[in-house]
Amino acid sequence: MNNTIHPTAVVSEQAQLGTGNQIGPFVVIHDDVILGDNNILHSGAVVHGGSRIGNSNRIHEHAVIGGLPQDLGFAPATASYVTIGDENVLREAVIIHRASVASEHTRLGDRNYLMNGAHLGHDCVLANQVIIAPYAALGGFVSVAERAFISGGVMIHQFARVGELAMIGGNSKITRDVLPFMITDGMPGRVRGLNVVGLRRAGYQAEDLRALKQAYRILFRGEADLAASLQQLQALATDSAIRLAAFIEGSKRGFHRDRD
DSSP: OOOETTTTTTEEESSSOSSSSSEETTEEEEESOEEOOOEETTTOOOOTTTTEEEEHHHHHHHOOOEESSSSSOOOOOOOEEEEOOOOOOEEETTTTESSTTOOOOEEOSSSSSEEOOOOOOTTOOEOOOOEEEETOETTTTTTOOOTOOTTTOEEEEEEOOTTTTEETTTTTTTTTTBOOTTEETTTEEEEEEOHHHHHHHHTOOOOHHHHHHHHHHHHHOOOOOOHHHHHHHHHHHHHHHHHHHHHTOOOOOOBBSSSS
């Protein structure tokens, strides 16, 4: 199949490999793994059963994909999965657990970058172009939207949501949802302002930033209650303000604010 497999690697005959993959020394690929094309697995990486990996991913030394979820109620015989898209980079010692619910998936989209020691608990969902810095940990069922940036050492409580283009400062304690477009930092996490650098890098123009600054003032500087504030956000009639309002309306855990 035109794959390069180091002689010390252990690749199950029950695994399905595409073409152009490079399997390094001491890599272990278990039964019931599907690996697409042109992936690179560096020395010591382990891919457990139930892992579904797309194309052109780089999995670095000693990463562990698809291990059993850290859930005391999980039955090891349960069939569940990890699904990874294309062009992701998983650096050294990244850990991604498979789902804890039968037939469900822990999911990564495309072009995500997970730095060394990052941990994704069971049933997490990452969208695209998410960056997670070293030793950040996501509890079970955490969802992270497009282009979010999670700094090193951040701890995120299970079931929390991280909005698009959010930035979380290093070593923050996240127990609620993290608003899109904003910087959340601290223990406990508090909103510190707009993620201006990330927004500009994503192509947001001055007019977009002005609208988001107005949305910020409505949420955190106005005197209206939350319901009235959400109506004011929608009345701004900008795409980002409407998405911000929709994120808040969908929150089940509440969201981090600029003060307790």
